[in-house]
Amino acid sequence: MHMKTPAHIAVTGAAGQISYALLFRLIAGDLLGDDHPIVLHLLEIPEAMAGLDGVRMELIDCASPLLHDIVISDDPYVAFENVDLAFLIGAKPRGPGMERKDLLRVNADIFAIQGRALNVAAKRSVKTLVVGNPANTNALIAQHNAPDLPSENFAAMTRLDHNRAVSQLALHCGCSVNDIKRVIIWGNHSTTQYPDLHHALVRGKPALDQIEWDWYEKEFIPTVQNRGAVVIQKRGKSSAASAANAALEHMRNWLFGTPAGDWTSMTVLSDGSYDITPGLMFSYPVEIENAKYRVVQNLETSEFSRERLKITEAELLAEREEVRHLLR
Numbered sequence: 001m002h003m004k005t006p007a008h009i010a011v012t013g014a015a016g017q018i019s020y021a022l023l024f025r026l027i028a029g030d031l032l033g034d035d036h037p038i039v040l041h042l043l044e045i046p047e048a049m050a051g052l053d054g055v056r057m058e059l060i061d062c063a064s065p066l067l068h069d070i071v072i073s074d075d076p077y078v079a080f081e082n083v084d085l086a087f088l089i090g091a092k093p094r095g096p097g098m099e100r101k102d103l104l105r106v107n108a109d110i111f112a113i114q115g116r117a118l119n120v121a122a123k124r125s126v127k128t129l130v131v132g133n134p135a136n137t138n139a140l141i142a143q144h145n146a147p148d149l150p151s152e153n154f155a156a157m158t159r160l161d162h163n164r165a166v167s168q169l170a171l172h173c174g175c176s177v178n179d180i181k182r183v184i185i186w187g188n189h190s191t192t193q194y195p196d197l198h199h200a201l202v203r204g205k206p207a208l209d210q211i212e213w214d215w216y217e218k219e220f221i222p223t224v225q226n227r228g229a230v231v232i233q234k235r236g237k238s239s240a241a242s243a244a245n246a247a248l249e250h251m252r253n254w255l256f257g258t259p260a261g262d263w264t265s266m267t268v269l270s271d272g273s274y275d276i277t278p279g280l281m282f283s284y285p286v287e288i289e290n291a292k293y294r295v296v297q298n299l300e301t302s303e304f305s306r307e308r309l310k311i312t313e314a315e316l317l318a319e320r321e322e323v324r325h326l327l328r
C-alpha cells in the first residue's frame, strides 16, 4: 500500500482520560485511514510528564505501523510545531455539582497561551478543535489569540451532545441511529444548549410527527442537556471514551465531509446566522465539503426555538464578558 506523508497531530492534556481514549484510536487509523502515518505531538503540564511518558511507552508497545513518531513536551511552542491538526483537550474537568462555566476562571488562560503558540508554531492550515470546558468560550479565546490563522479553522466540540441526541431519539423511536438525520444542537456546550428536533428525520419522515411533544420538551431536551452531569454523578469522572469518540468524529467530518442528506452540529464563529451575535462561538448545524464547513441556512425557527436560541446566546455573551481581558 502507498503510504501518505505523515500527518502531524497535536493532543493536549495527553496524559488525561479523554486523550487516553483518543490516542490509541488515532494510531489505529480511525481518523485518517490505514494508509496515513501519524506523528503525535503530545502536550502536558510539567507535573504530568511522568504519566505522559507512560502513555508514550504504551503507544510504542502497540507496534502500530501508522505511528511514525512521537514528540512530547510541556512547552506548547514545541508541541505545536508544524502541526496539521490540534485537539485542545487539556483543561480541568468539572466535578459533581459544578456547571461547566465554573471552570472558566481556571481554564481560560490555558487557551490564551495555546492560541498564541498555535499562531506562531502550527501550520497555517491547522484545524483546531477545543474540547476542554467551557469549550465554546475557550475556543473563542484560542481563536482571538491566533490572529494570523484563519478564524474558520477554530471550532469547539458539541458533537458529543449531537451524538447523545441521536442516540436518545433512536432509543425512543425503537430504530437504528442510521435512521436518524438532521438533529441540531444549537448554542453553548452547557445546560442552556438547545437540542432541536424540528428538522430531524426518523426513517426519512419528520421526527416531530412521530414523537409526543411532551416527551420532546420534558424528557428529551433535559436528558441531552444534563447527560454530562449524570455521567459524572455515576462515574465520579466526566465522560471520556464518548468524548474521545465525538472528537474523532468531529475531526473526521471536518476533513472528509458530512454525508449527503445529513448535517452535523459544530461550534463555530457566528457570522450572524439565525440572528446570533456575530463573533460568538456558537453551535450550529453545518454541512462540510472539501474540508470547509458551511452553516445550514434558511431553516425555519419556531417561537419555541427562538426563545431557546436567545437563552443560550445570552449565556455565551455573559461568558465572553468574563474573559474580555483575554480577547484581542
Ligand SMILES: NC(=O)c1ccc[n+]([C@@H]2O[C@H](COP(=O)([O-])OP(=O)(O)OC[C@H]3O[C@@H](n4cnc5c(N)ncnc54)[C@H](O)[C@@H]3O)[C@@H](O)[C@H]2O)c1
Pocket: 012, 013, 014, 015, 016, 017, 018, 019, 043, 044, 045, 048, 089, 090, 091, 092, 093, 094, 110, 130, 131, 132, 133, 134, 135, 157, 158, 159, 160, 161, 189, 238, 239, 240, 243
Ligand atoms: N466538549 C465536550 O463535549 C467535553 C466532553 C468531555 C470532557 N470535556 C472537557 O475536556 C477536558 C479534559 O477532560 P479529561 O476528562 O480528559 O480530564 P483529565 O483531568 O483526565 O485530563 C486533563 C489533562 O489535561 C492536563 N492539562 C491541564 N492543563 C494543561 C495545559 N495547560 N496544557 C496541557 N495539558 C494540560 C492535565 O494535566 C490532565 O492530564 C475537561 O475540561 C472536560 O470538562 C469536554
Ligand SMILES: O=C(O)C[C@H](O)C(=O)O
Pocket: 093, 094, 100, 133, 160, 227, 228, 229, 231, 238, 239
Ligand atoms: O459535562 C461535563 O462536564 C463533561 C463534558 O462536557 C460532557 O458533556 O460530558
